[in-house]
Amino acid sequence: xxxxxxxxxxxxxxxxEHQDEHGYAPTVREIGDKVGLSSSSTVHNHIHSLxxxxxxxxxxxxxxxxxVVSGSAPEKHILEQMKELDDDQTDIVYLQGQPFLVxxxxxxxxxxxxxxxxx
Numbered sequence: 001x002x003x004x005x006x007x008x009x010x011x012x013x014x015x016x017e018h019q020d021e022h023g024y025a026p027t028v029r030e031i032g033d034k035v036g037l038s039s040s041s042t043v044h045n046h047i048h049s050l051x052x053x054x055x056x057x058x059x060x061x062x063x064x065x066x067x068v069v070s071g072s073a074p075e076k077h078i079l080e081q082m083k084e085l086d087d088d089q090t091d092i093v094y095l096q097g098q099p100f101l102v103x104x105x106x107x108x109x110x111x112x113x114x115x116x117x118x119x
Contacts, residue, residue: 004055011046012055016068023065025058031105 008009014034018026026034032043047066050056059065090103103114 003052007035007037008046008050008055011043012050012068015066018071019068025064027064 011031014031015025016025018030028040028043028047031047032038032040035043037043047056047058051058054081055069057067057069089106
């Protein structure tokens, strides 16, 4: 799957959260309000793009039928990107269930911080 723009990622995350909380998809207007888009046409274009990219599916015969395709939640993509960046100097840690990429301090970093505290 292709990398998502920030706005598409926000839409996908909101649809996921709304479905988890309410049991059904948000309206186009609700999506636009949440992600800061006033044009419903623009929201429709982003949704259509997400469907074409395989992140969302819907049933055109019924309203509120957007569904996040299994395994395409934004946090999964963020974690995949983090794993690509993970090396001998970085680690992925979880705080309150959210992944964060952190760089390990080198000995030079520690000496610099210690010197700054003693100044």
